[in-house]
Amino acid sequence: MRRFLFLIFSTALLAACAPVTGKSAIQTVRLPMGYIPNVQFAPFYVAAEKGYFQDEGIAIEFDYKFETDGVALVGAGELPFAMVSGEQVPLARAQGLPVVYAMAWWHGYPVAVAALEDSGIRTVQDLRGKKVGIPILAGASYVGFRALLNTAGVDEADITLEVIGYNQVEALVSGQVDAAVVYANNEPVQLAARGYKVNVIRVVDFFDLASNGLLTNEETITGQPDLVRGMIRAILRGVDDAIADPDETYRICRKYIEGLAEEDPIQKQVLAETFAFWKTDKPGWSDLAAWQNMEATLRSMGLLDVKMDITKAFTNEFLPE
Numbered sequence: 001m002r003r004f005l006f007l008i009f010s011t012a013l014l015a016a017c018a019p020v021t022g023k024s025a026i027q028t029v030r031l032p033m034g035y036i037p038n039v040q041f042a043p044f045y046v047a048a049e050k051g052y053f054q055d056e057g058i059a060i061e062f063d064y065k066f067e068t069d070g071v072a073l074v075g076a077g078e079l080p081f082a083m084v085s086g087e088q089v090p091l092a093r094a095q096g097l098p099v100v101y102a103m104a105w106w107h108g109y110p111v112a113v114a115a116l117e118d119s120g121i122r123t124v125q126d127l128r129g130k131k132v133g134i135p136i137l138a139g140a141s142y143v144g145f146r147a148l149l150n151t152a153g154v155d156e157a158d159i160t161l162e163v164i165g166y167n168q169v170e171a172l173v174s175g176q177v178d179a180a181v182v183y184a185n186n187e188p189v190q191l192a193a194r195g196y197k198v199n200v201i202r203v204v205d206f207f208d209l210a211s212n213g214l215l216t217n218e219e220t221i222t223g224q225p226d227l228v229r230g231m232i233r234a235i236l237r238g239v240d241d242a243i244a245d246p247d248e249t250y251r252i253c254r255k256y257i258e259g260l261a262e263e264d265p266i267q268k269q270v271l272a273e274t275f276a277f278w279k280t281d282k283p284g285w286s287d288l289a290a291w292q293n294m295e296a297t298l299r300s301m302g303l304l305d306v307k308m309d310i311t312k313a314f315t316n317e318f319l320p321e
Contacts, residue, residue, distance in 0.1 A: 058230060
């Protein structure tokens, strides 16, 4: 009996002293996405479906709250990550929030201005004297629009800017506005599917701006660097797989997007157009020039008026080698 009890005690002691690896415990991560469930989040759905997050010890929960709410929660240390557009990072840091952009997901700013072909609007200069619809006077849409105006020396006062919500397609078709601020991979596809010829003026064709990516904070970087690396690895694996097999990707999206039809040519084309913004020979990489352009744009808009070291707003430290 003594030998038996000694054996039990020894076994328990060895188990208690055994090293615990990062993969042995699952950490739940709630990830604010900044938008409704959509095919544009396909890499995340693919990574979740194929167990890539689980491989990194992460139980992922998608949260479709407003982008600014995600930034605030990460900045306060209440959440470790959020998906955000690039302009949110310097704006948050200017308010003292210790946020850091850890991985570029989109390579190229997706905002554009779209107009029906018969409007005669083909360049930024053609917008003078026209009525332009915009979803809101904030966020990526507004920053991208102002960036386009800056490239052509056009003042916002030369244009009638009307807030129309996310109703760009109907506003254009009905003639409510002459042009609309859109995402280049989305509304132009919807308009073309309805038989309309569209002229699209894209930000990405003029210069590079820091775009959509993964936001974290200084506390997570310092205290949980392996979590940051694991999150990035899982997402980038999802990006690679999503691009490699569009049909499989669409099928996976149907599991995460309520009401997505088995065959939806428009959404499939939106997905195909979105691939172009994910493809790069440097996955996840942030370019300094893109952040400098973003800072300059925000200053020109009067949204940023504090001194800032923009190199502290992003890092490439946690990208896979």
